[in-house]
Amino acid sequence: MNLTENLGRKAGLFYLLVAVFAGYAQFIRTSMIVPGDATATVNHIMASEALFRVGIVSDLIGQIFHVLLILVLYQLFKTVNHNQSRLMFTLALIPVPIACINMVNQFAPLLLLNGSIYRNISEPAQLHAQILFFLDLHKHGILIAQLFWGLWLLPLGYLAFRSEFIPQIFGILLMAACIGYVVGSFITFLFPNYEAMFKWVYIEPAIAEISFAFWLLIKGVNYSGLKS
Numbered sequence: 001m002n003l004t005e006n007l008g009r010k011a012g013l014f015y016l017l018v019a020v021f022a023g024y025a026q027f028i029r030t031s032m033i034v035p036g037d038a039t040a041t042v043n044h045i046m047a048s049e050a051l052f053r054v055g056i057v058s059d060l061i062g063q064i065f066h067v068l069l070i071l072v073l074y075q076l077f078k079t080v081n082h083n084q085s086r087l088m089f090t091l092a093l094i095p096v097p098i099a100c101i102n103m104v105n106q107f108a109p110l111l112l113l114n115g116s117i118y119r120n121i122s123e124p125a126q127l128h129a130q131i132l133f134f135l136d137l138h139k140h141g142i143l144i145a146q147l148f149w150g151l152w153l154l155p156l157g158y159l160a161f162r163s164e165f166i167p168q169i170f171g172i173l174l175m176a177a178c179i180g181y182v183v184g185s186f187i188t189f190l191f192p193n194y195e196a197m198f199k200w201v202y203i204e205p206a207i208a209e210i211s212f213a214f215w216l217l218i219k220g221v222n223y224s225g226l227k228s
Contacts, residue, residue: 007076008165012217014069019210021062028055029106033135038128041135045109056106063096070152076221077159084155091152095145102141108134143185150181150205160212165221170212177205 028051032044045052070092078085109131153174161171180201188195 008221015213025059088155095148105138173208
């Protein structure tokens, strides 16, 4: 197995690990947060605090694998187009600090619930409302990071399409996925009442990224297709 094939398989592995850890964190959040019901949300968190903490750690681990992923993809595609590879790397790196700093908003409810000083100065209803507020902030912080999770797929898709070692269909799917993520974020910010109606825009991006990750992991890439 040559060096470039190793890079392709590493990229596929890291891509899938990002999906697994981020997906698990999202599953934990959605199972505990009851939109519009602060008391029910707090009860879920208090009943499964350890699991809530695991979700935070899972998200952070996913960010680590995301950094490793873009480092490998840069090495893989830099011979295809160096400028587009640098653009991909930059756009993919921007959401990492955004997502990590945003995790403070998800950790805030634990501080409020476990700190006696916070409980003593706030009525339960007020405390619960504050917790739901921080979780809503976290949700919108994710949407900001999501803009760049979409934008980096445009140069990645272009690189995949122009390369001679990735099927062109993946390039098309990844560039289309960029539109899905960006549109989904803007719709939520501009028309929050219609957010649920446009959940379908995330279907194609999920299919594009997961299928691309599995292809890289299973097939690797052909070194002879690289351009010098």
